[in-house]
Amino acid sequence: MSSLFQTYSRWPIDIKKAKGTIAEDENGKTYLDFIQGIAVSNLGHCHDEVTEAVKEQLDSVWHVSNLFENDLQEKAAAKLAEHSAGDLVFFCNSGAEANEGAIKLARKATGKTKIVTFHQSFHGRTYAGMAATGQDKIKTGFGPMLQGFHYLPFNDPSAFSTLSKEDDIAAVMLETVQGEGGVNPADPEFIEALQTFCKDKQALLIADEIQTGIGRTGKAFGYEHFGISPDIITAAKGLGNGFPVGAVIGKKKLGDAFTPGTHGTTFGGNKLAMAAVKATLDIVFQPDFLQAAADKGSFLKAQLNRELTGPFVKEIRGKGLLIGIECAGPVSGIIGDLQERGLLVLPAGPNVIRLLPPLTVSEEEMLSAVSMLKAAIEAHSAVKR
Template structure:
């Protein structure tokens, strides 16, 4: 009998060891991991440079509280702000906490209450971020939501124009709706969102929890679109598996989060900060990000080549190494079949196979994964479901 709340639909695979792109189960089977811990292990499992940084910090101190100045936090904040082309950072423990802080920051800065998000978005499971999420299934059973969120349709600017006015504190969006089914925003849509924010004195918050830290071939996904957000949030890939999130904001918002306005006991924990610095030092190099874009082009071309004319495939969407294959068949069956073939993948949206390979994935591993996926999808038509 398990003493854990049954909040997760567990897979039949139990990890025993992991390194690079490979996870070994307790049954001795080796799996090619195209989940990256749901977009967390962007450098693969246990990257040596991060492990070394963590070990060094373990031998210094583990926790002292944020009452103390910590040089490592300043170093990490400087690197993160520079990569995001913004100015000030608040460290949290997770993406949901980062989004919660961004919501508080926007409301306090503007003196307004209402924030607009988008249908099919996902921003977290705290009470505010659950309310911000544009998916009813996340909210079921928890009673009335916070009334200060409104929703528009993603990539449909008309629905935003209908609710946008000078009472709106902020518009909050994902560049690619990840949990919603791997739906990238269009340039035209994002340009108009930013213009509406400027016209109404509203802040633009970009949720980069899943898209940030190199996942799309840029440090952050908004940089593909020449946007200038007021606030961004990041987490997942920032610590290579250590729990850390962050809010990054423009300098005009510095004094809004003054002493006592917000806080986190474990936010910016020294171990997580050490991991984040080593992760950023690796991923934010131009040569590394260029390789991510090259791998993205390679894998998508391969998928199009093998699946472009397969009736069971409705479409392939991507930005960088964040890839969605929308299928007509039984997605749970497909996911299980891929696991049986030793390939770990994820669901997204209603019927989308989501691929989040490590950014360090090799061409050989890409070829192996694509061949396995193509064979499994083609087999879908032969199942009586």
């Protein structure tokens, strides 16, 4: 009997060792890992330079609290500011904490309380994160939610007109590619309408880049595909390549809202995390590395479109190396079959297979994954017929 709360429907696989794209379970079976901790190990498992940076820091100092100066925080924050639309950074421990901080920052900076988010969005499992999320299943059983959230259809430019008479709107919170909600990229027309709405309402734009940031879409952050300049950006997952860390990145004009005593964290920005962040960003934010990730995403999508034919596969979509394969029926059986074949993938809702390989994935590994996907989907389709 397990002593764990059963909050996860776990697969019967215990990964004991991993390097790069390859994971090995307790029985010695190896897998191509196209999950990477859910878009976390963007440089692959146990990347040498990140591992070395953390090991070096382990022998120096782990934690001193945020009451002291921290040069590693300064260096990591400067990297994020240099490669984003923001100027100031608050470090925390996770994506949910980053989104919580972003909501607090938006409300305090504007003096307004209402936040607009979108159907099928996912922003975390804290109370503010749940309230921001546009999926009822996340909220069931937890009682009254934090008030002040409006939910609009995603990718519907006309939807903003329903809030034309609303005032007190502090911010709009957006995933430029909805990950958990089905790998749904935003349409340019929708983003244009969103920008107009924010301008008319003098509302801040929060870009939730927890899954789409740190090179995942082939750019430093996913919002760059749309030519927008968010006021607040949240990052986590790939930020520390597996080390727990999150960040709120904001424009300089918001600095007066987060002053001493307004927000804080015990462990956020600790030196171990900052060593991992700096080593990760030094690699990912290189222009050649980002271009290679974009090229790999284009290659993988092209191979999937070529090989996954037939009526069961409805659409292949995404940006960079965040790809969703929408199917005509449930994909849980296909995902189990792929595990048997040696490929680890995720669902994104009941009918979408989500692929999140490391940005260091090789062409050979991508071709192998496509081959396994083709075989598993064809076997599933044959059974259904």
